[in-house]
Amino acid sequence: MSLPNLILFLSLFLTGNLQATIAKLFVDEIESVDRAIAASEKRLAAQRQIRIFLLELRQQEDNLLKATDPKEVASRMVTLADKILAMIKQEHLESTFSSAYIEELHFYSSFARKMNLTTKENPPRSP
Amino acid sequence: MNEIFYIDRQSKKVCTERVYGRFFLDMLYGRGCLNKITAPLFLPLVSKWHLLSRIYGYIQKSPISRCKIRNFIRVFGVDETEFAEPVDSFRSFNDFFIRRLKPAARPIAPGNDIAILPADGRCLVFSDITACDGFVVKGVKFCLNTFLGDQELAQQYEGGGMAIIRLCPSDYHRFHFPITCTPQAPLCMEGSLYSVNPMALKRDGTILAKNKRILTKLVSRNFGTVLFVDVGATYVGTIHQTFIPFEPYAKGDEKGYFSFGGSCVVMLFEPGRIQFDQDLLEASQKKMEVRGLMGQTLGRSLTPF
Numbered sequence: 348m349s350l351p352n353l354i355l356f357l358s359l360f361l362t363g364n365l366q367a368t369i370a371k372l373f374v375d376e377i378e379s380v381d382r383a384i385a386a387s388e389k390r391l392a393a394q395r396q397i398r399i400f401l402l403e404l405r406q407q408e409d410n411l412l413k414a415t416d417p418k419e420v421a422s423r424m425v426t427l428a429d430k431i432l433a434m435i436k437q438e439h440l441e442s443t444f445s446s447a448y449i450e451e452l453h454f455y456s457s458f459a460r461k462m463n464l465t466t467k468e469n470p471p472r473s474p
Numbered sequence: 475m476n477e478i479f480y481i482d483r484q485s486k487k488v489c490t491e492r493v494y495g496r497f498f499l500d501m502l503y504g505r506g507c508l509n510k511i512t513a514p515l516f517l518p519l520v521s522k523w524h525l526l527s528r529i530y531g532y533i534q535k536s537p538i539s540r541c542k543i544r545n546f547i548r549v550f551g552v553d554e555t556e557f558a559e560p561v562d563s564f565r566s567f568n569d570f571f572i573r574r575l576k577p578a579a580r581p582i583a584p585g586n587d588i589a590i591l592p593a594d595g596r597c598l599v600f601s602d603i604t605a606c607d608g609f610v611v612k613g614v615k616f617c618l619n620t621f622l623g624d625q626e627l628a629q630q631y632e633g634g635g636m637a638i639i640r641l642c643p644s645d646y647h648r649f650h651f652p653i654t655c656t657p658q659a660p661l662c663m664e665g666s667l668y669s670v671n672p673m674a675l676k677r678d679g680t681i682l683a684k685n686k687r688i689l690t691k692l693v694s695r696n697f698g699t700v701l702f703v704d705v706g707a708t709y710v711g712t713i714h715q716t717f718i719p720f721e722p723y724a725k726g727d728e729k730g731y732f733s734f735g736g737s738c739v740v741m742l743f744e745p746g747r748i749q750f751d752q753d754l755l756e757a758s759q760k761k762m763e764v765r766g767l768m769g770q771t772l773g774r775s776l777t778p779f
Binding site: 352377408411412413417418420424425436441447450451454455458459462 | 526613619622626627652659660661662664686688689691712715720
């Protein structure tokens with residue numbers, strides 16, 4: 348038993364949670380890797396969703412100035428930007444994108460708030 | 475370094491511009507021997523690497539930057555009696571930079587058929603965009619298509635009117651709606667942050683189409699659909715929009731503001747929609763900017779009521 352495991356064992360033992368401690372120490376490796384795979388799959392699915400949203404956002408941006416119903420396009424555009432921003436934050440992907448692009452998403456996201464179209468995950472940014 | 479001249483609209487006199495950060499502008503955009511070394515070295519860093527703009531902006535927002543305000547007001551002759559809040563209330567230089575003014579300081583020219591200057595600044599107007607080829611710099615064509623990033627949209631404004639209002643660091647940096655209108659959602663076009671000082675424009679006339687800009691369509695009864703483009707410039711990392719899209723606004727209502735730095739507003743009118751004021755047209759034909767204030771007349775609507 349390594350030193351960190353021993354410390355964990357002792358600390359939990361002292362707090363009376365022996366059963367949980369034993370379960371943690373002798374967990375099945377296959378279960379561990381399954382959990383890691385599930386987490387990776389979840390992340391991959393989120394990243395794929397971000398990609399789909401990014402493509403759609405680009406399309407909405409292209410359509411905005413020539414749309415016959417600009418309010419509809421604008422609403423979709425700012426909502427998408429707001430969602431993308433929330434997902435990027437949730438997945439800790441900020442470093443994947445340029446700061447200028449993140450700024451652009453913040454810009455559109457601010458309009459989502461003004462137009463009452465914001466997602467719950469995106470708290471208002473301080474001015 | 476070449477001097478920059480403009481006509482003051484109130485006194486009608488030709489004045490020489492006091493350039494803020496002249497040494498750096500000269501180093502980056504000048505035409506001397508030394509500039510052949512300094513410009514290629516530092517210009518890409520300053521214009522394309524927004525981090526520098528951000529760091530500079532951060533410094534301007536820090537409380538320590540307050541100490542520059544009094545000296546700036548004195549050197550550039552800024553009229554502090556116009557300020558809505560006293561100078562001592564500004565917590566940073568940026569606070570001073572994005573100051574509000576007393577409503578009486580910028581009276582709005584009346585009349586539904588009158589468009590106003592949306593900001594304080596040096597103004598150039600062109601009755602026909604297609605006729606202003608090579609104006610900014612000889613031999614370099616102002617390309618509407620590149621500027622708007624959309625061929626179909628560019629066609630709509632081909633042959634229309636264009637007004638360029640260049641803001642200097644000493645100017646009031648909030649911009650307002652030039653007409654009574656309903657603004658649509660703005661479109662952000664990422665780009666560099668080159669200076670929009672005439673010195674820089676002389677070096678590269680395509681700067682306006684390269685810089686970061688925000689396009690907003692203003693739908694109006696008297697002027698048709700006006701394109702309002704906020705162009706960022708050196709040290710203007712952020713262009714703030716304070717309006718809510720698809721809500722009606724009156725002429726002179728605030729649209730947004732620029733954070734610290736020089737900046738520029740470009741307005742495009744569809745063909746046959748506006749007759750610019752004669753003094754602005756005459757000066758522009760002589761390649762001379764006119765310094766006007768927000769709320770002063772820009773032109774008259776040509777749309778019959």
